[in-house]
Amino acid sequence: MVEQRTGSPPTAQQELHSAALRPVVDAGRRFWLLFIGLGLVALAGAGAYGLQLVAGGLSVTGYNDQVFWGSYEATLVAFIGFSYGGALVSAVLRLTNAPWRGPITRIAEVSALATLLVGALFPIIHLGHPERIWLLFVQPNFQSPIFWDMVAILTYMLATLVLLTLPLIPDAAALRDHPRLGRWHRRLYGVLSLGWTGTEQQRRSLERALTVVAILIVPLAVVVHTVLSYTFSLTSRPGWHSTIFGPYFVIGAVYSGVAVVILAALAYRRAYGLQRWIDDKTIKKLAFVMVALGAAYGYATFSEITTEGFVGKEAEVELLYGLLLERFAPLFWSFIGLGLLAPIALIAFRRTRTPAGIALAAGLVIVAMYLKRILIVVPPLSRPVIGGDVGAYLPSPVEIAIVSGAAAGVVLIMLFLFRFLPVMAVDEMVEIEREQAEALASRGRTPAPQPISVSGAPDG
Amino acid sequence: MARRLRIRGLTALASATMAALLSVSPAGATHHGEGIIDTVSVLITYQAATAVGASDQLAARLQLDDGSPLTAVEVSFWREVDFLGPRRIFVGAATTDASGTARVAIGTAATTLRITADFVGDEHYLPAQATRDIELPPSANQPDGDSAAEQGGSANLAVFATAMPLLLALAAFSVWLLMFGLTARTVLAIRRGRPATSTAKGERS
Numbered sequence: 068m069v070e071q072r073t074g075s076p077p078t079a080q081q082e083l084h085s086a087a088l089r090p091v092v093d094a095g096r097r098f099w100l101l102f103i104g105l106g107l108v109a110l111a112g113a114g115a116y117g118l119q120l121v122a123g124g125l126s127v128t129g130y131n132d133q134v135f136w137g138s139y140e141a142t143l144v145a146f147i148g149f150s151y152g153g154a155l156v157s158a159v160l161r162l163t164n165a166p167w168r169g170p171i172t173r174i175a176e177v178s179a180l181a182t183l184l185v186g187a188l189f190p191i192i193h194l195g196h197p198e199r200i201w202l203l204f205v206q207p208n209f210q211s212p213i214f215w216d217m218v219a220i221l222t223y224m225l226a227t228l229v230l231l232t233l234p235l236i237p238d239a240a241a242l243r244d245h246p247r248l249g250r251w252h253r254r255l256y257g258v259l260s261l262g263w264t265g266t267e268q269q270r271r272s273l274e275r276a277l278t279v280v281a282i283l284i285v286p287l288a289v290v291v292h293t294v295l296s297y298t299f300s301l302t303s304r305p306g307w308h309s310t311i312f313g314p315y316f317v318i319g320a321v322y323s324g325v326a327v328v329i330l331a332a333l334a335y336r337r338a339y340g341l342q343r344w345i346d347d348k349t350i351k352k353l354a355f356v357m358v359a360l361g362a363a364y365g366y367a368t369f370s371e372i373t374t375e376g377f378v379g380k381e382a383e384v385e386l387l388y389g390l391l392l393e394r395f396a397p398l399f400w401s402f403i404g405l406g407l408l409a410p411i412a413l414i415a416f417r418r419t420r421t422p423a424g425i426a427l428a429a430g431l432v433i434v435a436m437y438l439k440r441i442l443i444v445v446p447p448l449s450r451p452v453i454g455g456d457v458g459a460y461l462p463s464p465v466e467i468a469i470v471s472g473a474a475a476g477v478v479l480i481m482l483f484l485f486r487f488l489p490v491m492a493v494d495e496m497v498e499i500e501r502e503q504a505e506a507l508a509s510r511g512r513t514p515a516p517q518p519i520s521v522s523g524a525p526d527g
Numbered sequence: 528m529a530r531r532l533r534i535r536g537l538t539a540l541a542s543a544t545m546a547a548l549l550s551v552s553p554a555g556a557t558h559h560g561e562g563i564i565d566t567v568s569v570l571i572t573y574q575a576a577t578a579v580g581a582s583d584q585l586a587a588r589l590q591l592d593d594g595s596p597l598t599a600v601e602v603s604f605w606r607e608v609d610f611l612g613p614r615r616i617f618v619g620a621a622t623t624d625a626s627g628t629a630r631v632a633i634g635t636a637a638t639t640l641r642i643t644a645d646f647v648g649d650e651h652y653l654p655a656q657a658t659r660d661i662e663l664p665p666s667a668n669q670p671d672g673d674s675a676a677e678q679g680g681s682a683n684l685a686v687f688a689t690a691m692p693l694l695l696a697l698a699a700f701s702v703w704l705l706m707f708g709l710t711a712r713t714v715l716a717i718r719r720g721r722p723a724t725s726t727a728k729g730e731r732s
């Protein structure tokens with residue numbers, strides 16, 4: 068039997084357990100409608116990929132001799148970036164022992180895994196002969212960033228999986244006897260709990276392991292995105308060959324990743340009435356993190372453009388002219404407006420700093436950052452390096468279907484995982500509550516008799 | 528007899544000259560385009576600095592089939608290195624003078640160099656290229672022979688190129704090992720976990 072942790076009244080703990088299991092035991096009709104709808108989109112994407120395989124490979128895409136990378140590469144960078152943000156939110160908040168992390172770490176970890184699983188498919192989707200992927204393992208080219216990309220992504224995937232799985236052990240033990248769980252779920256939670264009884268020794272082992280993984284995942288995520296940026300910056304192509312690309316990619320990844328966590332947290336709290344635990348304060352703190360990262364990304368963009376433009380090498384000036392004033396200007400200024408200025412403005416003003424305003428800001432960041440990845444990939448390629456025509460690129464319906472299917476796939480994986488896993492890290496939340504109560508008591512102050520989740524005040 | 532000897536001597540001289548004229552671009556010679564009238568050969572030489580402060584110099588002489596110099600064309604000089612795979616490092620570019628010679632300064636701590644001189648061709652002449660391994664003669668600017676730098680920038684690069692993937696592979700392997708080890712250890716520790724006793728933290732309070 069799991070020990071009854073102190074610091075919260077049992078009823079509050081039971082309420083928390085029930086709330087964390089709502090998507091598991093009480094998915095609701097809307098869940099299934101969404102699941103079927105997204106499933107159809109994902110199926111359409113899979114069908115489009117099948118068409119690409121049988122109908123001549125990449126000839127069904129908008130790729131051509133000049134623009135030989137496009138939406139698949141942008142999606143790879145974007146999705147790995149989303150994943151990075153999720154993992155980093157969880158790891159950094161855990162390492163800094165931020166007390167508001169409890170309700171959102173599970174959502175952050177699941178979003179990290181889901182986006183990573185789907186994003187990692189895109190190098191394969193780009194291959195004309197995907198059956199040759201095994202050559203990466205048996206005939207690796209150690210001098211290729213693609214090989215190290217694969218190593219980094221697989222290593223990061225393993226770390227993300229461990230970061231998600233370990234905190235599930237005490238949660239599974241706490242929830243396995245929940246009266247609303249079915250037999251199958253009880254059996255699953257019984258296996259996942261690994262005989263957890265909540266002893267000091269077990270808790271210490273788990274804490275130690277989680278700290279190591281959290282420490283490890285930060286440099287790992289930096290490495291993954293830096294190596295991804297090397298796929299571009301280690302070429303001599305103007306617009307790609309830039310020393311700032313490593314940190315630029317990393318900041319962009321966290322920026323868009325935090326936006327995904329915000330959107331996922333808001334969606335789950337609204338759908339399952341979790342406002343009491345995922346409260347406005349938590350969402351606002353995440354929003355401030357996102358805005359700070361947005362400002363950093365804006366600074367990096369400014370620095371990149373200014374450095375290249377000031378020196379004024381012919382090829383780079385041509386590129387910048389196209390980006391800022393000519394062909395790609397509508398897309399670029401849309402990114403600046405919708406992806407940087409609008410989210411910062413929405414969160415800066417108290418009037419718009421509401422859950423709806425923050426959701427809008429996060430949505431804008433996700434869309435605009437995808438657009439930015441397209442702008443990183445396509446314009447430098449459209450300018451020929453060794454003569455020839457200026458290239459044009461428009462994603463084909465097959466590409467659009469595949470990318471849409473992938474986006475639907477991410478949400479599907481999250482929905483699927485939360486049909487089995489508690490949506491909040493209940494044990495961690497109880498622990499945080501207990502630690503705070505102990506800290507207050509040690510300072511000679513009586514802890515306020517609050518329910519779990521600190522603020523406890525339902526918003527909305 | 529004397530005439531035969533003279534012909535043989537001329538042939539030998541011609542062979543020696545041709546050997547010295549390194550690597551006339553054979554690929555270019557087979558692709559005569561409209562307006563191209565001549566092939567070009569390239570001879571690379573290296574001249575060590577004779578005074579402190581002066582530069583070591585690479586030179587490439589471009590000449591036509593008849594031996595006349597090719598003037599006022601640009602020649603690029605590249606250093607061939609093995610750094611994470613075979614690569615070229617741009618040394619410099621210069622225009623040939625009246626003697627058909629283009630010169631660039633080079634500073635290196637290496638003892639051997641593999642240099643390629645590249646003429647891209649134009650509407651009158653085919654492209655030409657030559658590659659030459661050069662043992663560096665003593666230079667007024669060369670270190671005294673004991674320094675680590677002199678013992679081979681190239682050698683260091685080669686070691687780096689070999690060691691780098693190994694180090695990266697080792698790092699990745701260590702992380703995997705750490706992850707698996709940590710997970711296994713935690714799982715075992717939890718499985719072995721004592722049943723709650725009076726020392727357990729949860730029951731202290």
